[in-house]
Amino acid sequence: MEITELTVHELQEKLKSKELTVSEITRAYVDRINEKESDVNAFITLLTDEAIEKSKEIEEKINNGEINSELAGIPIGIKDNICTKGIKTTCASKMLENFVSPYDATVMNKINSEGMINLGKLNMDEFAMGSSTEHSAIAKTRNPWNLNTVPGGSSGGSAAAVAANMVPWALGSDTGGSIRQPASLCGVVGLKPTYGLVSRYGLVAFASSLDQIGPITKDVKDSAILLNLLVGHDEKDTTSLDIPKQDYVASLKNDVKGLKIGVPKEFFAEGLNEEVRKSLEKAIEKYKELGAEVEEFSLDIAKYSLAAYYIIACAEASSNLGRFDGIRYGYRTPNYETLEDIFVNSRSEGFGAEVKRRIILGTYVLSSGYYDAYYKKAQQVRTLVKKEFNKAFEKYDVILTPTSPIVAFEAGTKSNNPLEMYLADICTVSVNVAGLPGISIPCGVNSEGMPIGMQLIGKRFEEGKILNAAYTFEQAVKFRKNFKPNFKK
Amino acid sequence: MPREDYEVVIGLEIHAELKTKTKLFCSCKNEFGGEPNTHCCPVCMAMPGALPVINKTAVEYAVKAGLATGCSIEKNSKNDRKNYFYPDNPRSYQISQYDKPLCNNGFVEIEDEDGNKKKIGILRIHIEDDAGKLNHNEFGGGSLVDLNRAGAPLIEIVSLPDMRSAVEAERYMRKIKSILEYIEVSDCKMQEGSLRADVNVSVHKPGEPFGTRTEMKGMSSFRSIVRAIEYEAQRQIDVIENGGNVYQTTIRWDEISGKTFPMREKENADDYRYFPEPDLAAIRLSDEYIESVRASLPELPESRRERYLKEYNLTEKDARLLTASKYLSNLFEGALEKCGNAKACANWILSDISRILNEKEMEPDQIPFTAEELAKTIELIDKGTISSAIAKKVIEELFENPQDPEVIIKEKGWIQISDEGAIREVVLKIIEANPQSVADYKGGKDRAIGFLVGQAMKETKGKANPGMLNKMFVEELNK
Numbered sequence: 001m002e003i004t005e006l007t008v009h010e011l012q013e014k015l016k017s018k019e020l021t022v023s024e025i026t027r028a029y030v031d032r033i034n035e036k037e038s039d040v041n042a043f044i045t046l047l048t049d050e051a052i053e054k055s056k057e058i059e060e061k062i063n064n065g066e067i068n069s070e071l072a073g074i075p076i077g078i079k080d081n082i083c084t085k086g087i088k089t090t091c092a093s094k095m096l097e098n099f100v101s102p103y104d105a106t107v108m109n110k111i112n113s114e115g116m117i118n119l120g121k122l123n124m125d126e127f128a129m130g131s132s133t134e135h136s137a138i139a140k141t142r143n144p145w146n147l148n149t150v151p152g153g154s155s156g157g158s159a160a161a162v163a164a165n166m167v168p169w170a171l172g173s174d175t176g177g178s179i180r181q182p183a184s185l186c187g188v189v190g191l192k193p194t195y196g197l198v199s200r201y202g203l204v205a206f207a208s209s210l211d212q213i214g215p216i217t218k219d220v221k222d223s224a225i226l227l228n229l230l231v232g233h234d235e236k237d238t239t240s241l242d243i244p245k246q247d248y249v250a251s252l253k254n255d256v257k258g259l260k261i262g263v264p265k266e267f268f269a270e271g272l273n274e275e276v277r278k279s280l281e282k283a284i285e286k287y288k289e290l291g292a293e294v295e296e297f298s299l300d301i302a303k304y305s306l307a308a309y310y311i312i313a314c315a316e317a318s319s320n321l322g323r324f325d326g327i328r329y330g331y332r333t334p335n336y337e338t339l340e341d342i343f344v345n346s347r348s349e350g351f352g353a354e355v356k357r358r359i360i361l362g363t364y365v366l367s368s369g370y371y372d373a374y375y376k377k378a379q380q381v382r383t384l385v386k387k388e389f390n391k392a393f394e395k396y397d398v399i400l401t402p403t404s405p406i407v408a409f410e411a412g413t414k415s416n417n418p419l420e421m422y423l424a425d426i427c428t429v430s431v432n433v434a435g436l437p438g439i440s441i442p443c444g445v446n447s448e449g450m451p452i453g454m455q456l457i458g459k460r461f462e463e464g465k466i467l468n469a470a471y472t473f474e475q476a477v478k479f480r481k482n483f484k485p486n487f488k489k
Numbered sequence: 490m491p492r493e494d495y496e497v498v499i500g501l502e503i504h505a506e507l508k509t510k511t512k513l514f515c516s517c518k519n520e521f522g523g524e525p526n527t528h529c530c531p532v533c534m535a536m537p538g539a540l541p542v543i544n545k546t547a548v549e550y551a552v553k554a555g556l557a558t559g560c561s562i563e564k565n566s567k568n569d570r571k572n573y574f575y576p577d578n579p580r581s582y583q584i585s586q587y588d589k590p591l592c593n594n595g596f597v598e599i600e601d602e603d604g605n606k607k608k609i610g611i612l613r614i615h616i617e618d619d620a621g622k623l624n625h626n627e628f629g630g631g632s633l634v635d636l637n638r639a640g641a642p643l644i645e646i647v648s649l650p651d652m653r654s655a656v657e658a659e660r661y662m663r664k665i666k667s668i669l670e671y672i673e674v675s676d677c678k679m680q681e682g683s684l685r686a687d688v689n690v691s692v693h694k695p696g697e698p699f700g701t702r703t704e705m706k707g708m709s710s711f712r713s714i715v716r717a718i719e720y721e722a723q724r725q726i727d728v729i730e731n732g733g734n735v736y737q738t739t740i741r742w743d744e745i746s747g748k749t750f751p752m753r754e755k756e757n758a759d760d761y762r763y764f765p766e767p768d769l770a771a772i773r774l775s776d777e778y779i780e781s782v783r784a785s786l787p788e789l790p791e792s793r794r795e796r797y798l799k800e801y802n803l804t805e806k807d808a809r810l811l812t813a814s815k816y817l818s819n820l821f822e823g824a825l826e827k828c829g830n831a832k833a834c835a836n837w838i839l840s841d842i843s844r845i846l847n848e849k850e851m852e853p854d855q856i857p858f859t860a861e862e863l864a865k866t867i868e869l870i871d872k873g874t875i876s877s878a879i880a881k882k883v884i885e886e887l888f889e890n891p892q893d894p895e896v897i898i899k900e901k902g903w904i905q906i907s908d909e910g911a912i913r914e915v916v917l918k919i920i921e922a923n924p925q926s927v928a929d930y931k932g933g934k935d936r937a938i939g940f941l942v943g944q945a946m947k948e949t950k951g952k953a954n955p956g957m958l959n960k961m962f963v964e965e966l967n968k
Contacts, residue, residue, distance in 0.1 A: 081538075082538075083536075083537065083538045089537065089538075091537070096537070099537070101536065101537065101538070102531060102536060103531050103536070103539075105538060200538075200540065201538065201539070201540050202538040202539075203538055204537040204538045205537075205538065205768075207767075208767035208768050209767035235542065236540060236542060237540050237542075238540070238541075238542050238543070238768070238769055238770050239540075239767075239768065239769075239770065315764060316767055318572075318762075319570050319572050319581070319582050319762070319764070322572060322574065322580065322581025322582060323535045323537070323579060323580050323581050324537075325574060325576075325581055327576045327579075327634065328534060328535070328579060328634070329536070339576065343574050363762065366572075366762035366763075366764055367760055367762060368760050368762075371762075371764070375764060
């Protein structure tokens with residue numbers, strides 16, 4: 001038995017039956033990291049020594065009956081834009097290269113109080129801006145399915161680490177597709193919850209009205225397990241909603257009979273890779289076989305989502321990233337004489353090109369004289385996108401689309417063309433713009449063996465429905481059993 | 490051309506710090522002072538990932554201020570970000586309110602210089618958070634940031650340009666201060682900066698459109714506001730009279746030279762890139778909520794004034810002066826409750842106490858003694874223990890070293906001499922020393938008695954009982 005191949009729910013069973021111990025599990029992951037990290041480069045900060053210490057401590061507590069959590073001793077990896085007290089939180093930026101947060105994010109409090117074990121902080125595009133993790137100022141993460149390709153982004157480190165079995169699961173964050181798109185490119189499961197379901201307190205903000213933390217896992221059931229832990233109103237985040245808790249694991253019924261699935265034709269138009277299209281069509285056939293009712297429809301507004309997204313996200317980012325000014329923490333330029341020099345040089349030297357590009361864009365669209373034409377218009381589009389989705393959900397339970405129009409691409413091929421990179425988000429951004437939950441699960445591979453992802457979108461707070469739809473499909477096609485990353489160089 | 494040919498137009502943006510227990514967006518203490526950077530947390534230090542949570546009491550206080558100034562309350566309000574870089578602004582944006590302030594369209598009433606009632610319009614009142622403080626060349630040099638004040642709750646009260654003189658501006662600001670003190674939403678301690686104003690001034694000839702305005706920021710004393718407005722108005726008139734133009738700029742008032750100076754000109758106008766704060770939900774207020782806040786408002790100066798007229802028979806002027814300040818008014822009511830002598834309480838507050846405040850350039854909230862101590866002083870007069878001449882000295886002493894007036898008069902030896910033998914001794918001595926006055930009196934000039942009593946008071950350092958003196962002089966001289 002290869003421990004690191006197991007899903008979390010499998011690990012939990014083996015812990016329960018005492019087939020495995022907590023320290024054996026952590027040890028196995030540390031060994032796996034030592035073996036694969038040099039190829040994949042998923043981590044910014046490794047906590048392997050700390051994890052081994054912690055695993056002994058947790059094991060003792062379990063044996064003494066001091067902890068009674070099914071998640072105790074389960075390792076995890078954390079995207080490096082989620083604040084961890086006493087551990088560096090860099091956002092993959094030179095700006096925060098040595099920044100140590102004085103507090104834990106709310107999700108970290110949850111993870112720590114369960115007695116889970118943090119294996120390390122995972123690489124990402126700088127400040128979560130990008131779709132390939134190539135915009136990291138710190139590490140170059142590669143896709144375990146082909147080490148010449150990117151893992152997607154911005155949660156590329158999280159997705160690659162899960163795909164490479166270096167962590168059993170990980171936390172990512174998703175502003176325009178940053179959980180789902182890398183999950184798709186790395187052949188794993190990524191869930192972006194409804195906006196407001198998971199507390200953002202301690203998530204370094206990129207675009208406040210779009211950001212959500214979510215799980216990246218090996219399978220759907222693990223997603224449901226981790227989501228059960230992450231959700232809940234947080235009084236420190238007033239945008240987190242106070243709604244009754246659901247049991248997402250209980251929603252996995254392995255049954256989609258009568259489920260109404262809408263397929264928006266705009267997501268299958270030009271720009272979609274042929275092999276991706278074929279794989280999605282096969283998935284649709286599979287759903288029909290399983291008893292779901294699938295219907296094509298038009299979601300016309302979707303095509304404006306990308307433009308609206310980039311305006312809103314950049315506007316919010318331009319303001320959110322203002323606090324990195326070289327005054328209180330983070331990078332300060334050594335080159336200054338005046339106060340203005342501190343601001344200008346710290347930010348010019350501390351931020352990478354993509355971050356600066358988005359700050360400039362966002363500053364521009366909020367400027368007086370341009371606000372109405374850009375930001376206000378984008379908010380109007382946002383309202384329409386929400387309306388269109390609401391209308392679609394009057395008819396359908398779940399909306400099915402590709403997660404990414406293409407499979408993982410070769411490193412360096414898009415990083416110099418920002419617009420082409422932005423198109424990587426075309427299938428995912430409208431979900432954030434509308435504040436909906438979306439999940440990406442692998443549905444097949446292309447002729448080169450690269451994974452293809454399918455996205456299922458649900459109504460607000462109906463994570464249970466998309467999880468069940470994803471679970472039922474997963475049980476039918478058994479992707480993980482049939483395909484594995486081979487670390488091809 | 491003389492000044493009278495111009496009209497001065499003044500508008501005020503008053504910032505008042507709200508006296509909530511905690512800051513506007515976090516649970517840090519909202520307190521003046523403290524060791525630098527001891528009242529802060531990840532939220533008010535703007536650590537990455539920290540999020541604001543709005544203080545509901547601050548919203549309530551702002552609504553109170555709106556209701557007390559006749560504003561309509563916005564039921565669908567929201568917060569907006571005002572973006573700018575400065576080291577005392579840790580988020581690089583202030584969380585303020587742009588197009589949906591909590592309160593709109595109110596007014597307060599003042600007296601203009603001719604004594605007529607005049608309404609000053611209030612455009613809006615909104616909530617926002619304060620910045621930190623920069624310490625230059627303290628603590629061993631350089632510029633250091635203290636974030637204790639960062640995130641403290643403020644309301645900004647924006648007036649219409651309805652004031653026409655520095656005196657009106659002062660009266661308006663005093664009125665606002667008085668109201669905020671009455672409703673207990675702000676300490677209004679100007680010396681601590683918890684009440685300050687941005688003053689906008691323009692001049693124009695009557696009948697012509699308003700002139701271009703200049704703005705003086707952060708003015709925190711009535712005296713400097715009056716002086717600055719007068720200086721700036723005259724400066725603008727001089728500029729126009731000399732054929733120049735007034736430019737819309739921020740100017741700085743220099744208290745020492747008594748002049749205004751333009752701040753460094755910026756190449757571009759400030760663009761704060763306001764947009765709705767995505768980290769906070771919209772502020773929705775129900776009718777029930779607004780009515781419950783209205784019901785919680787205390788008695789405001791206007792209704793107190795009317796009550797004083799009716800219940801205590803005070804003059805219109807005395808009632809107005811007393812109620813202008815919550816502190817004076819509370820001192821009055823507190824002392825009255827103890828001593829029962831409304832007339833005396835009003836007189837002492839409006840004469841000696843107000844005079845001393847003026848001389849010391851103090852505000853009523855800085856009166857160091859209690860209503861009880863004032864009441865006791867009045868009782869001591871009423872009982873004949875001290876004369877009113879001594880009482881004046883007691884009041885002065887209460888400002889210097891507040892304590893029980895009985896202890897003061899004992900320690901100072903100010904107890905009135907009412908002993909007949911002792912008084913007769915003084916009377917005889919004065920008669921002896923002033924034969925001319927005695928002769929005048931005997932010659933029919935009754936007024937000479939007054940002079941002799943005065944001399945006796947001088948002799949006893951004001952301690953003799955004036956009634957007894959009077960009586961005894963008459964007795965002795967008529968012997």
